[in-house]
Amino acid sequence: MPKTAADKIWDAHVVRTDDADRDLLYIDLHLLHEANTPVAFDNLRAKRRTVRRPELTLGTEDHVTPTIDTAQDLTGTVAGPFVASMRRNCAEFGIELYELGHASRGIVHVIGPELGLSQPGSTIVCCDSHTTTHGAMGALAFGIGTSQVEHVLATQTLPMTRMKNMRVTVEGELPAGVSAKDVALALIEKIGTAGGQGHVIEYQGSTIRAMSMEQRMTLCNMSIEAGARAGLVSPDEVTFAYLAGRRHVPTGEAFNAEKEHWAQFVSDPDAVFDREVRLDAGALSPRVTWGTNPGQTVPLNSVVPTPDSFTDPIERAAAERALAYMALEPGTAMGSIPVDAVFIGSCTNGRIEDLRQVAEIWRGRTVASGLQVHLSPGSEAVRRQAIDEGLDKVFAAAGVPLHAPGCSMCVAINGEVLAPGMRTASTNNRNFEGRQGPGVRTHVVSPAVAAATAVAGRLAAPCDLQLEG
Amino acid sequence: MTPLITHTGIAVPLRRDNVDTDQLYPAQRILNAPQTRTGHADALMADWREDPDFVLNKPAYDGASVLVAGRDFGTGSSREWAVWALADYGFRVVLAPRFGDIFRGNTAENGLVAGEMSEADIEELWVWLEDAPGSRIEVDLERRTVRCGESRYDFGYPEHFRQRVMRGLDEIALTLEHAAEIKDFEARRRVTMPRVTDRAAR
Structure with missing residues (x-):
């Protein structure tokens, strides 16, 4: 069989x-x-x-x-x-x-x-x-x-x-x-x-x-x-x-x-x-979460959904709660939302390829002023490899140090925690309430979107940076 | 753990779905938590309990031992603290339309019943409990039924969980009874499988 x-x-x-x-x-x-x-x-x-x-x-x-x-x-x-x-x-x-x-x-x-x-x-x-x-x-x-x-x-x-x-x-x-x-x-x-x-x-x-x-x-x-x-x-x-x-x-x-x-x-x-389940890769575009569970996701080039767009009453109520926690208005363009912090790392996106993608976007650019950016590799081996490839220098030129490996702000129990009310684009895996610190608002994104967001100071994809020159 | 066959207690309607384990036990609380199975009652849904209007803060539900929640209860992190906190707070039963798999796997060992009921039945229980706060629900593991006033509902509960909770079994002791079979398996096991302590390859 x-x-x-x-x-x-x-x-x-x-x-x-x-x-x-x-x-x-x-x-x-x-x-x-x-x-x-x-x-x-x-x-x-x-x-x-x-x-x-x-x-x-x-x-x-x-x-x-x-x-x-x-x-x-x-x-x-x-x-x-x-x-x-x-x-x-x-x-x-x-x-x-x-x-x-x-x-x-x-x-x-x-x-x-x-x-x-x-x-x-x-x-x-x-x-x-x-x-x-x-x-x-x-x-x-x-x-x-x-x-x-x-x-x-x-x-x-x-x-x-x-x-x-x-x-x-x-x-x-x-x-x-x-x-x-x-x-x-x-x-x-x-x-x-x-x-x-x-x-x-x-x-x-x-x-x-x-x-x-x-x-x-x-x-x-x-x-x-x-x-x-x-x-x-x-x-x-x-x-x-x-x-x-x-x-x-x-x-x-x-x-x-x-x-x-x-x-x-x-x-x-x-x-x-x-x-x-089937997905068509060619039809995909960069994603971003807007709510407080990872299913509450939209394309980055779209808008914050309205709770009324959910037919299921449970999902509608969840959307209302999520929007209140995230302090977002329905209809707001996702790409217009400013962030206070960016976290790059975790078991989801802390590997060498993730760091290479970030470096590629940051090369010749600096991260937005006033933004708190934390970059933590997935392991000591990833950190060594990043240094061997000179990625640490690209990060430093962009204004971001390459820290030691760990879960860090993905679960935020090592003392590295954002302040209540802060909004962050994060390459972690969960946008749960309080996940990155009490009252912190998390948007889960890819390394490329996190890197572009760090430069723009608002949720952005790499192609948005090119448009701005 | 204390065996449980039937249980009657005050039931709380928690009208929320996707109650993930970060809500059941906020991660930062782990840092100051005792490294034991007990001592976690205060951490349960700690962020939500800061709101005086949150359902657990209503005096009618003091001493509650049955939680009636929305779908996908206990999703997210594997942290068993979520179960310890529920048990420590006094809950013996959680009823919901669906549970996170790891969370549910963590419940039986701690004597907590995680029974599945349809969305419609949960809704009926919520309405009933909201109309008469502080009402008691009777949970019967033998029949896998819940009685609430005159109404009776069935709930889903896997047989292996049911046996363990009803008899208060130590699962590890049960497995160790089969140590000879484990040894036989190990004798058949591929010898080239990696061993952490063996670094001869480099």
Whole structure:
């Protein structure tokens, strides 16, 4: 029987099936970060259990650690207790941890692929909803809660009900200035924030095949914003080329053997999906969110919608609430909205390609005066690469320092937070109320739009800058 | 956790959809939160509770233990604090037309019931609860029904959640009973799969 890639990975990881129709899935890679795990370790100790496979577990520090002045003593800072607990727990149970200052450290979803740990056909979990990112590698990767972290630590397995399959087919060539972020936002605009609920979304089509791994990661990352359990791209030559030479990927003959193994985990051409959605890449333009959930998205060249344009009374009420929070008037041109801040980074858009796009737009330009711009790479490796390519000099000339890696203003729990009432264009993934600080108004955009907005001081696409000369 | 088979308590109508986990537990609150499953009641919907007119601030709903919310409750971040805060505040049951998957997965381990009801039934409950604030709802896990006055409604609740909540089971202990099968699986597992501690490749 033809199968989807997700089902093939699932079937290859079933330890047993229980009488409640759940499968006990073996987990190949368990990623930890410092914010969500202390309770799991405390419980493990209280129940006198241990970590079954520390060598399949990796910790990093990204959520609460600073991206400015990383040499500071963390004792007494917000990060202090989290980092102390992470270091104690990892040391006690023999788990590799990339601490602040470590050359391999970075945002958990950036370093997994970067180190070659996230591989096609594997199962990956992390106590973080954006674990969906690793699906770009052809893995089945999904976010879990703290109780499930404890479960995986103790057993290296998770009891799970099978996910449904959804296929999002994107065909055609993306217009200039349009990237994976815009595809993701357009998808969520179309199917809503619960459109993918219970499903793993597999992205297929010529547009996806033409995307780099970085772009695929952005797309899979945002699958959670569409409500999906996971996002996935069947592995292909682009995947294999990305993996070649990475730290945890074998070389030579052994690489070819792995490649053969990975290549099994692609969807069969006649596999049946529970739901099908299609997008036309050629018809897309840069997107921007106007409200307080990622489904509240419009093309940047359009206007703030009126609540009356929503036929569903629940959506209409949500639009009214969102407009009040965002302090926006219906009918306002999105491109006329001034911003106070721009954030570039996060597990959605903190990879080298994202930074290259920003540099390309900033080259020979400076960011608008009075604007607060924060740029944080996804990992130390991304930062090194940016410096090697001279991107840091372009950023500096534009007036923006290249900070240290971390989640920073995406979740705003590391002390780097905007002031209440500020409006920001952000390459992060969520425009929830208070996400970037209490009362902060977030417009989620692509790196290109964030860069252009930083120059213009108002929401703008790169082509808007050219018009202004 | 305390097993739950039936529960009767004051129900709160929360007429909002997409109540994401950032609203249930604002991220900045995490920084000063105790690193335990308890001690989170004050953080629950903290930003919204600053508004004196917010439904949870109305005296009629003091001591509420059933939350009746709009669709897509608990979407967003995986933070289990959202569930801990609900449980700590005193909620034992949340009823909504649809839940975020990770949030729902986090509930059972903490003895919180996340029951799915149709939009129309939720609307009826809201109207009823708004007409008679402080009313009690009876939740029966055995029958998967909700009783509210003379009306009775069914709710959806996966069997594995139901078993765990009704019996107060420790899921990890259940899995560890199958340690031999896990070991067998590991013996069959591909040896070249990456290990974090193995950096021989470079």
